[in-house]
């Protein structure tokens with residue numbers, strides 16, 4: 001069947017996350033960006049909504065099953081509030097979700113309960129690299145087999161909460177194929193930059209450069225153990241998260257611009273009454289809906305194990321990244337000069353909107 | 366409810382059957398029909414009519430879904446008639462959209478009766494599509510002076526109380542299948558045209574009503590057929606109406622004019638139902654073009670490397686990937702709009718959104734495909750150039766891209782037609 005309505009459980013989650021996004025994330029977003037600081041309380045509150053916890057089966061300390069569709073729905077709502085806040089709340093997923101999807105039984109037993117029990121604790125992952133042609137399937141960081149171990153060498157960028165992370169998954173190229181490796185805090189050869197990344201947006205999210213200088217990882221800590229894992233599945237889940245986040249940010253911009261256009265007067269009418277503005281709003285709404293549906297379908301394909309799920313996720317991610325740029329740009333445009341001023345959030349969304357082209361690796365559902 | 370994208374079995378089955386029809390009956394004749402405007406593909410019409418009759422409904426209209434007796438499990442099956450119809454139209458248009466437009470069964474005329482008529486009127490006027498001969502119906506809204514602004518129609522209907530008949534005067538243009546409906550060939554059954562007229566010009570939109578005018582009614586004349594950019598297998602008629610008399614009961618909906626916009630709403634309800642179907646049709650054409658493009662690229666050894674970041678793709682790869690994103694998302698918007706129709710959810714917003722999106726993407730996709738194929742795209746040896754010409758109509762009829770943008774914008778802004786014109 002075709003069906004376009006979240007089930008009851010999903011709707012409850014969407015409502016809860018939506019409330020948090022509206023009442024907590026959004027009001028804090030401006031100051032967080034300017035001060036480069038997210039209040040810990042804010043993150044904890046988002047964590048307590050239990051989104052990750054509900055994605056992990058009871059056997060590993062959680063209370064539900066992972067669904068990419070549910071993840072897409074939640075991610076859109078989180079990002080609608082504030083992208084940096086959303087990514088911060090969900091950073092532990094960067095570590096837990098790949099273990100759930102590709103980890104060995106021992107890895108699941110060892111790490112999943114630790115990550116999800118109690119308060120939000122920084123666990124993270126390092127995928128992005130500081131090169132213009134970054135490609136998650138052709139990494140420059142390498143993993144080399146060395147007896148029973150692997151040795152990691154290279155440099156990672158934009159690693160959220162790397163400084164404090166209890167452990168991280170480092171993605172590296174093993175014989176040309178991307179594989180994840182679990183690296184604990186303080187591992188020999190692992191160094192996290194003192195200075196945080198300075199970026200166009202997402203300044204509230206602490207991100208770091210991470211160096212791997214011959215970091216030794218035992219074979220048992222390769223994601224999935226000796227046999228490794230299917231990175232395509234993880235990448236697809238990351239792409240769905242990014243696409244959903246793009247939809248959420250774009251939705252925020254559309255809503256703000258719509259309300260503004262209904263208030264702002266020029267030439268004796270509300271600017272929304274001018275087709276030049278109204279048509280932009282209509283197109284924004286259409287693009288958002290188009291990419292939302294494409295993302296849902298990709299997520300559903302992932303959940304149901306369709307053969308072309310990875311390709312669908314790639315298409316959704318690629319389309320949503322373009323959409324986010326188009327929509328957030330217009331959000332600024334509709335506010336005119338005021339859109340350019342940092343008092344209004346549309347310019348932040350535009351900065352965040354541009355990020356989606358490279359956001360793979362900062363979120364996973 | 367849930368979020369799900371599994372093609373229902375009955376839809377997959379009809380798609381399979383229609384694909385065979387498209388490949389065997391439409392494609393081989395596509396070029397010929399394009400080059401000989403106003404020729405009629407009788408073989409296809411005959412075949413489709415018999416095929417549709419044999420499965421129980423002689424029209425391309427959403428079937429009434431009745432659960433089979435004693436079949437308890439099936440009683441709870443969600444309705445999919447509109448979804449099925451959209452899928453059928455997409456596949457037929459993938460074959461040839463000109464042919465699809467001459468599929469017998471009532472088209473927009475029947476859709477208007479369906480949307481604005483009473484149950485008795487539906488029973489009376491729609492039964493004919495299930496009879497022995499293929500039968501057509503058309504809808505006449507547009508006039509030379511009234512296109513997008515349907516409320517500006519000048520065609521007038523006056524009640525002759527003594528005779529209990531309506532007397533209609535006016536001229537309609539761009540009537541799809543007007544000729545086949547009003548002047549049926551001997552191979553065809555007796556059709557009708559639905560004529561929109563005003564019964565009280567002082568009331569403006571509130572006075573707009575639709576009338577069923579039977580084929581052959583005196584005073585009605587098909588005065589010309591258009592020669593077009595594309596969809597040439599479909600006749601587009603100009604129809605004049607001079608003192609045309611129709612029985613009182615042929616008025617669809619209420620004959621009294623309240624100071625409301627009921628009449629206009631009848632027209633708009635028709636569009637809510639048909640816009641996603643027009644979108645579906647355009648998407649079929651664009652899919653044909655995209656598949657052709659990919660096939661030719663593959664023959665030429667060009668591989669599309671899905672999964673690579675944008676800045677590592679070639680220009681052609683980028684285009685193809687964008688086309689796929691556009692086409693698939695447009696189709697999903699159609700599915701959502703018709704799914705809402707099936708589930709009786711108000712879908713004016715989604716219908717118009719799907720129409721805008723389809724109008725945009727199918728023109729872009731077919732244009733780009735022609736461009737990428739170079740001489741092969743421009744040559745009439747292949748159908749690609751024809752699909753490019755055919756696709757363009759998607760953004761024009763059943764509300765232009767601009768009109769549908771207005772509908773979408775009004776919905777999201779909460780504006781009336783007065784507040785945003």
Ligand SMILES: Cc1cc2nc3c(=O)[nH]c(=O)nc-3n(C[C@H](O)[C@H](O)[C@H](O)COP(=O)(O)OP(=O)(O)OC[C@H]3O[C@@H](n4cnc5c(N)ncnc54)[C@H](O)[C@@H]3O)c2cc1C
Pocket residue numbers: 264265266267271274276277333334335336337338340341
């Ligand atoms: C960094 C910066 C520097 C500036 N420097 C100066 C300066 O030195 N001196 C100075 O005087 N001003 C300056 N400005 C002001 C600038 O010129 C205005 O912001 C600009 O003219 C737009 O006006 P507005 O911001 O009030 O937008 P509005 O007029 O409110 O427009 C809002 C939106 O509505 C659209 N719109 C408005 N009217 C119509 C219409 N009739 N039809 C269709 N769309 C319409 C606009 O295009 C825009 O998208 C500056 C602005 C900025 C951001």
Ligand SMILES: Cc1cc2nc3c(=O)[nH]c(=O)nc-3n(C[C@H](O)[C@H](O)[C@H](O)COP(=O)(O)OP(=O)(O)OC[C@H]3O[C@@H](n4cnc5c(N)ncnc54)[C@H](O)[C@@H]3O)c2cc1C
Pocket residue numbers: 275473503504505506507511512513514538539540541542593596601758761762763764765766767768771786
């Ligand atoms: C092949 C074909 C088949 C057709 N079949 C039928 C049929 O079966 N029955 C029927 O009744 N009609 C039919 N039509 C008519 C079709 O619905 C109209 O052509 C269409 O609605 C546009 O009207 P118009 O051509 O008068 O353009 P106009 O209304 O004159 O529009 C011209 C341009 O102005 C734009 N425009 C108009 N109003 C606005 C506005 N308020 N704001 C912004 N832009 C605006 C339009 O988008 C368009 O770009 C058919 C047309 C064609 C070409």
